Amino acid sequence: MNAVPFDVVGVGANSVDCVYRLPEFPHPDTQAAKLRITHHAILCGGQTTTALCTCAAMGLRARYVGVTGDDENGTLIRRELKARGVDAEHAYVRRAKNAFAVILVDDRRGERVVLWQRDAALALQHREIDPSVLAQSRLIHVDDVDEDAAICAASIGRSAGIPVTSDIERVTERTEELVAAVTIPIFAEHVVEQLTGEGDFERGLRKIRAQRRPGPLGSGKEEVRLKPDTTHDCDMSCVTLGARGAMLLAGDRLHHAPGLPVEVVDTTGAGDVFRGAFIAALLRGDSPADILRFANAAAALSCTRLGAIDGIPAMDEVEALAGPEA
Numbered sequence: 315m316n317a318v319p320f321d322v323v324g325v326g327a328n329s330v331d332c333v334y335r336l337p338e339f340p341h342p343d344t345q346a347a348k349l350r351i352t353h354h355a356i357l358c359g360g361q362t363t364t365a366l367c368t369c370a371a372m373g374l375r376a377r378y379v380g381v382t383g384d385d386e387n388g389t390l391i392r393r394e395l396k397a398r399g400v401d402a403e404h405a406y407v408r409r410a411k412n413a414f415a416v417i418l419v420d421d422r423r424g425e426r427v428v429l430w431q432r433d434a435a436l437a438l439q440h441r442e443i444d445p446s447v448l449a450q451s452r453l454i455h456v457d458d459v460d461e462d463a464a465i466c467a468a469s470i471g472r473s474a475g476i477p478v479t480s481d482i483e484r485v486t487e488r489t490e491e492l493v494a495a496v497t498i499p500i501f502a503e504h505v506v507e508q509l510t511g512e513g514d515f516e517r518g519l520r521k522i523r524a525q526r527r528p529g530p531l532g533s534g535k536e537e538v539r540l541k542p543d544t545t546h547d548c549d550m551s552c553v554t555l556g557a558r559g560a561m562l563l564a565g566d567r568l569h570h571a572p573g574l575p576v577e578v579v580d581t582t583g584a585g586d587v588f589r590g591a592f593i594a595a596l597l598r599g600d601s602p603a604d605i606l607r608f609a610n611a612a613a614a615l616s617c618t619r620l621g622a623i624d625g626i627p628a629m630d631e632v633e634a635l636a637g638p639e640a
């Protein structure tokens with residue numbers, strides 16, 4: 315019998331993406347200044363919502379806390395979450411246009427450029443975070459879009475002894491505070507060097523680990539009970555490296571999962587899928603090496619199809635690509 319109604323509660327951003335596939339990226343003052351669109355689609359995405367939909371695809375009970383607009387795109391993202399099995403009962407609806415992005419995908423390599431817009435009215439306020447909602451979960455996931463809300467949610471989670479994972483894609487004056495508040499920070503690759511000045515990812519992760527304030531999760535030890543019979547050490551930090559895979563520092567041991575050979579269609583949402591799969595593997599009690607292996611395979615598979623949420627692979631696909639446990 316489950317002790318709490320949800321496995322993961324995600325606090326953060328959502329988006330509706332207008333995806334345009336192009337024969338190449340535009341270049342002013344060249345022949346590529348005017349390009350024919352090879353394919354166009356309206357698809358759902360967003361950092362936290364994509365991660366949560368990945369969790370749901372992996373069999374977890376997921377809940378979303380965030381803000382949607384009251385326009386057609388807001389209706390679309392709420393409908394998508396429901397269809398994917400993600401509870402959005404505690405998502406706010408504001409009188410504003412939903413966040414959206416225009417994503418240009420280069421057909422040759424699957425690389426993308428993201429142009430986005432988000433009305434200030436869609437910001438989630440820290441006072442809107444309900445501790446009782448977060449307490450109904452085994453894990454909390456936050457992104458770095460609304461930092462006050464993310465830091466608040468992470469701090470509530472730590473105080474309650476709930477592990478907190480993160481999606482940190484940029485560096486601001488609040489980033490160090492956010493890193494200190496979560497228990498398992500997961501960074502985009504450029505963030506590690508910006509935070510530490512280290513071009514070497516292992517040295518950067520070790521430096522971040524040394525700088526983070528010692529902060530007991532609940533009662534004096536960085537340890538969180540994730541399953542009735544499993545205690546998992548949460549002294550972990552991770553960096554995603556795109557086509558080069560990912561790296562995880564667990565305690566003093568460094569793990570590296572190399573990039574996997576797949577036919578890349580669209581890299582949109584790969585990092586978000588990585589985080590959702592990471593959470594799924596963490597909550598089922600996998601070893602750090604297997605968590606990384608599983609998440610890396612999920613991210614690679616997501617690149618073989620168009621869109622963020624539409625790119626989420628099934629559990630059996632991920633297991634097949636990831637291979638046997640370490």
